[in-house]
Amino acid sequence: MPEEGLQDRKREKGVHELVKDAEKGRKAPLPEKFKKSGKNALKMILYYSAPLISIAIFLLILVLGTIPAVKGIVQSNNEIEEKNGEIKELEKQIKVLEALRLNEADVNMDLATIDKIVPSEKTQVAKFVGEIEEMAKLYNLEESKYESGETIEKLEEEIEEELKKESAAIIHIPTSSEYIATFEDIKEFLNALYYKDDFIIVSSLDMQGYEAREYQAGRQREMGEQVTIDTTIPVTEWTMKVTFEKYQFSEGFSKYLEENLVSMQSKPNEETLIFIREKYSSQ
């Protein structure tokens, strides 16, 4: 019986060895094994295509997501730079406007002065003519030619029409007169009008003394013409034909101001402004 157990043990070893030998002999490569079954083929495909799929997903995210996002960043950055430039420009404008506002009191005063000497309201031609006549009487000027009431009324109508102009315009209001007076009285009269708190211009003037009248009468006689010069006027007296002009801004001026603005840096003519301030503001 012990000899049978020994033979069994020898048989068991043989089985072990057989299995071991069988394992050693099993050297078939993996791909070949895969080729042998569908499951193995799928695994092979996935194994080799994984990097490709990975790269494809990477590129997809890059193209559809990252690149647009980066473009957006660049665009936003450019927008911010541009708008910062706009902010600086607006800040400059605000500084200029602050300076303008500081001077607003002076501007108001200047405008009040200008509105006083060159009004924008309804014309008063008759009043203007009347003022000149009163001043002339005050300085002993004898009016040799009068503006008739009809002439004044007609002039007033014309001026009213002019004032209704759509465009921004300054309207001239003329009045002409003829006077007889001494040279000194005429000079004082003209000086008084100059100092009057009103913007009146002597647009045309013809002053003639006795010698001038004599000379012209003599010239007419020499030329064989009819003598039109009045030589009966006293020697001490001068004749004066004068046209005065007053001014007004048209209605279109106000409308123009509502719709248009000059540039912030614009300044009024300094010389003119100083003249207006010194001549009219101090009175």
Place this chain on the structure above:
Amino acid sequence: MPVYKHTIDFLPKPSTEEVEERFKVSKAGVYAAILPLLAALIWLAAVFINFYYRNEVKQVEAEILAKRVEVDSYLETRRKQTELVLKVDSLTDLVQKDFFPQKFFDDVSDTIKSTGDAQATIYAYGREEDGMFSIEGRANSYLDLAKIMVVFTGKREFENVIIKSIHYNPERNNVNFEIKFYYSGLLEEV
């Protein structure tokens, strides 16, 4: 003796190559997942940065709007500035036509006196619509008239001085003349 020493594993053990292959596959899978993950992280970072910049843009736009409102608040100031500039500029040419009569008469008289010995009398003054002044007078001689012209031409108050007419009067032996000029002593004396 323990039983496990006598167990036999009949299941085929994977070979070394199989084990290595399986390790390679799992490594490849990890590597394959890194790229998309990286791409997703970069994309997320870009999205957050873009969002931040868009917010910055909105803030800047709000600041611009506020500044524009501030500029518009100065509209009345600008209107007054415009009114002053336009009115003063429209008066500039007219103001040039203004003159101080006393100074004009004095300048003419003083200029003739400054000739020294030249004798002349002014008997007419004029001003035309174009702004040119004229004086008519009588000089004792052509020489006196010439001296007067020299002095008038030399004075800066009188510009473009010209003789418009000369007439010799043999009866009185004098010269009647008319001189025209532009008078520039307008805005100086106020």
